[in-house]
Every structure is written in C-alpha cells, then in structure tokens.
Amino acid sequence: MEHTRSAKAFMHCSSTGVYQPAGAHELKETDPLGDNHRAMMPTYSISKIAAEVMVRYSARRFEIPTTIARLNVPYGDEGGWPAFHLAMMRAGQPIPVHADRPNLFNPIHHDDIARMVPALLDAASLPTTIVNWGGDETVSLEEWCEVLGSEAGCTPTFIETDSTIGGVHVDLTRMHELIGHTQIDWREGMRRLVASHPA
Template sequence: MLKGRKILITGATGEVARAIAESLAAANEVWAAARFTNAALRQRLEAQKIRTCTWTLGDDDFTGLPDDFDHVIHAACNIFPVANDYDASIRDNAEGTGLLMTHVRRAKSFLYVSSLAAYSEVPDNGTPRKETDPQGCHQRFAPSYGIGKTATEAVVRTLARIHRLPTLIGRLGMNYGIGCSGAPDFYFRDMMAGKPIVVPPRGVSYCSLVHNSDVVEWVEPLLAAASVPANIVNWTGDDWVDEREMVEFMARIARLSPKLVEDPKAGYYGGVADPTKRRAITGPARPWKQSFLEMLRANYPDHVFVDVD
C-alpha cells in the first residue's frame, strides 16, 4: 500500500480517477487537478483532505500546482467537446499531456490512463489485442477519441525518454463497479425503466471489462512497473464478454424481461484486450458475473436479484 507519498491525480472528477484519489487520500498527500465545474465534487474531495487545484488540460499555466510529486496518475481527457475536432483533440490531449509531463518531470513515476479505444478496428471485434497491435480507431461515440489517445501515447513515450521519467501507459477497458455509471449501468437503468433495449447482434460487439476496485488496487503495482522507455499494458480484467450476453445476463439475474431491439449499428464496441501482461504485474482480476451481481445489488438495493448459477 502506498503511504507517505505526494501524489497528483488529474481528471479527478471522473469516476476512475476519483476512486483512485479517494483510496489513496488517507495515507498520502493527494492532489487533484481538474476543471472542477462541479462544485459538489470538489467539496467531496476536499472533505477527504485531498488538495484541489483548478487546471484545464491543454493549458500551460500550472499556477498553484506543485512540481515535486512522487507519483503522477494522469487521467484527464477532453472527449466530447472535441468529439469531431481531431486537431483540437490532439492539441488539448496530446500537447496538454506533454506540458504536464514537463511540469512534473521530477516524479518517480508517471501513469497515463489511456484506453482500448487506441487500437484500430478489426473485422472480428472479439479478437484480443496485444499491446503491440495496430492503433488508430474512430469511436462511434466520439470519433476523435481514439486518435487523441494514440497521439497522446506518442507524446508520453517521447517525454518519458527525454525526461528519464519512469512511465506506464495503461489502456483501460470498460470500467464497472459499485457506484459506477458506464455502459453496464446505462443498459440496466433502461431495463428498470421498462424501455426497449437496443443491442448489437450476438457475436458482433465485445468488450474487456475491468472492475473499479481492481483498477484502484492495481495502481501501486502498475506504478512500480513504470519504466524508461514507457511500459505499455492493457489495463483490463481477465474477462471479455459479448455485449448482448452482458445485457441478457443482467436481465436474467434481475428477473426482468426487457424487449431487445437488434441493431447492427448499436453497441459500444469497447474491444477486447489480451490481459496476459497485466496479469503478470497485478495477478488475477475479479470474475465479471459475480461482480456484476454484487454491483447491481449495491446500486439497486430495493430490487431482488437471483444468485449467479
């Protein structure tokens, strides 16, 4: 367990980064840098003795933000405002990350939160991607997102070498867990509301899941695995699942019978990653079915779920 360290976490109002910040706050001096457009989230962090600093990814003004951190976890990302603006996505995300890395270059390690969206699309979405596989994707929900991640990875890799800053690039999978939003919860909320569920055909859209508790617990070993040149790791769980199977499983354990509307254009197409390298660093992940049951029971305490068989 990390103790007595000075740690910067960017994008700390997002679910993944916020969970990491809150898990580290009791035993470390944690700083959270974000735009903080939501005052309530800022107050929540500060109530846990997390020091906050207003900062926008892409800006070169680091007033109020120290430069002597032991570790940096960089999760800030500009997505939807630049969803169709490739130039702005690269400017804000890639250039902004370069400016940040230069500011914190004295750190002992730097963890960049990338995404499986960096991988190029393949004919079979269920093919596990290795860390060395081709990149270059145009995500349906934000076309510039994958390119922005790939460009940022290039900057991170370069500055890790220039500054001799031990770095790990973690390509995050589909996050889920207690209190989390995201694709699984979006689907389930619609089920509970009695809405038709638009799903891709079976065998078309797969995703590598990762439990939020695993994400948090793996931060320390991933930081320890940072290196020069940068280490690149698929930050996913051990399981990948057909998106339609995921929907049907949640419906079954919730004893719901939603109307499924099949649409080839539907789905999140999160992609599948080979977890072999990550497992060697962190050990095994939580199994998805039992974890989904625990998540749904916690998130929807008034609903009765059946046990996983």
C-alpha cells in the same frame, strides 16, 4: 509530466478504444491503432491516441519511467457502462449492439482497478511500458446485460446497428506478467452493481 518531472514513476490511464476495430480478435499491445469508437464518440479514440503520443514523448523528454495502461470496460458499485445498460433495460429501451457479434470485452471491476494501480506504477519504465488492462474473464455485452436483467427483474432487448461500439477483446498476457490477475468475478461484480443501483 513537466510539472512532476521529479516523480519516480508516472502512470497514464488510456483506453483499449485506441485499437483498430477487430471484432472478436484478441488484441495485443502491438496491434494497429485506429478510430475504434468513432461511431458513438467521434473524437474519443483519436484523443486517446494523441494523449499516448504526448505521454511517450514526455517520458523520454523528462526521463520519467512511465506506464500507459489501456483500460477496457471499467465498472463497479459506482457505475460504468453496464450501469447505463441497466438503466436502459429498466426504461424499456433496446440496447444497441454491433452487428459483428458476439461483442466481446474484458470488463474490470473498480476494486481490481484500485488494487492494481501500485503494480502499474512499479512496472513503469523507459521506454514506456504499454499494457492492456482488463478483467481476466472475456464477456460479451449481451451476457452481462442478461445477468443485469436477471438480477433487476427485467429482460434486455437488443437492436443491431453499426452506430455503436463493437467488441474490444484484449490479450492480457502482458498484464498477467507485470501486475497479476484480477480477482472480482464479473457475475458477482454485476450483481453488486445492480444492488447499489436500486430502481
């Protein structure tokens, strides 16, 4: 940000993995931060939180209007977390799910991500704008695996464990106010993912 201090706006893509684990609770931007992904990726959440701190400091220091967008589950024709689940199903491997079920998320398609970036830059401000960024539809990991399996001709099996990421379900009120709604239906997005990843 120091290098680009003359920028009209700056956008930092963070993660909803910065929140304290909260099960099915709908997380707002003001909810407590915590080590959400520690069970699966030990340094992920704390690294994301540290990056947000540096971005907010730099925005003030260099007077750059900034947006921090906390991305939920990105996926699309090119891949994403659901693509890993598809590969596991095809290999006959059980998919780990957190015992605190249902494991709710707000998956967002790559097409929506690309379409929304200009609006996120337009929303940049001082102090920094912070906004959850996810798909309008709340979906459980189990649900999207069922759709992937149905499209791919295989049946998902699940194994409950505390050694995986639990649900991260976010409140999108602020996103809707600032940048609007997503357009890609999650079922259609998952069908496209399967079609672009033949066995």
